[in-house]
Amino acid sequence: IAKDIFNSIASRFEGSCFLSNVRETPLVELQNTLLLKILRPNVVVYSDDEGIINIKERLHSKRILLILDDVDSKRAQLDKLAGEVDWFGLGSRIIITTRDSKVLTSHGAVDDLIYKVKELDRNKALELFCWYAFRVDKPIDDFLKLVEDAISYVGGLPLALEVLGSYLHGKDMRKWKSALTKYKSIPPKEILEKLRISYNGLEENEKKIFLDIACFFIKRWSADDIKKLDSSDYSSIDGIDVLIERSLITVDSLEGLAMHNLL
Structure with a gap:
């Protein structure tokens, strides 16, 4: 979504820069990329403090579009x-994507400026999956039930739909059935690696709460459940808030804790 927005509106600004994978990229490298993309000539900084000075001095009069993709909790x-x-x-615009909503609120973003990306609805999920699985936007008749099964499993997560659809492309029905049975127990490695990023960023007590919820409390959250978690060596209320902020769990309309099938 962020890349599509960038491609559609970048031409309206004096300069534009899309910084991907901010979480994993050294800060000085990101600063150099930003300066190079906007200013064009070779501007090289060798420390993050030098980078701050150059960004402020050289870009303060330019109307730019900057997208920071996948920022983590390091302020x-x-x-x-x-x-x-x-x-x-x-008139500049700064767009930030992150797995942790606290990254935005701690930087002064108000609720009206935060957009929480929703899963694709069934029709869009079906179309995306079919493009990768069949190279058309509709399922082949013989595969309709298997497609429905696959979408029911991965839901509306674009990455999961793309990965699973690409893997199943060109395979016969027997291999589809075998793969779907396997992946319901063990999701594809590429998807697991992405999901693991959010989990690995948790504190140890938050990981314990996440695992307890995954094993025992899904769809059955109540005051008694909170007490059971609080009776352990960690605070459940604060931990649950962190898990919600990082989109690892959600609270459904029935006040139950919900977690995606892939988790």
């Missing part, structure tokens, strides 16, 4: 890439 990333609104010219 220094935002502080040293887009610390204040006056670092950039009037």
Whole structure:
């Protein structure tokens, strides 16, 4: 979504830069990429403090579009890439994607400026999956039931739909059935690696709460459940808030804890 937005509106600005995988990229490298994309000439910084100075001095009068993709909970990333609104010219737009909503609120973003991406609805999920599995937007008749089974399993997560659809492309029905049976127990490695990023970023007590919820409390959250978790060596209320902020669990309309099938 972020890349599509960037491609559709970048031409409206004096300069534009899409910084991908911010979580895993060294800060100075990100600063150099930003300066190079906007200013074009070779501008090289050798420390994050030098990067801050150059960004503020060279970009404060330019109307730019900057997208920071997959920012983690390290506040220094935002502080040293887009610390204040006056670092950039009037009319600039900064878009941040993150797995942790607290990254945004701790940086001053109000609720009205935060968009929580929803899963694709069934029709869009079906179309996306079929493009990767069959190279057309509708399922082949003989595979209809298997397609429904696959979508029921992965839900509306675009990455999961793309990975699973690509894997099943060109395979016969027997192999489809075998793969879906296998992946209901063990999701594809590429999907697991993405999901594991959010889990690995948790504190130890939060990991314990996540595992307890996964094993015991899904769809049955109540005051008694909270008490059971609180009786352990960690605070469940604070931990549950963290899991919600990182989209590892959600609270459904019936006040139950919900977790995606892939988790």
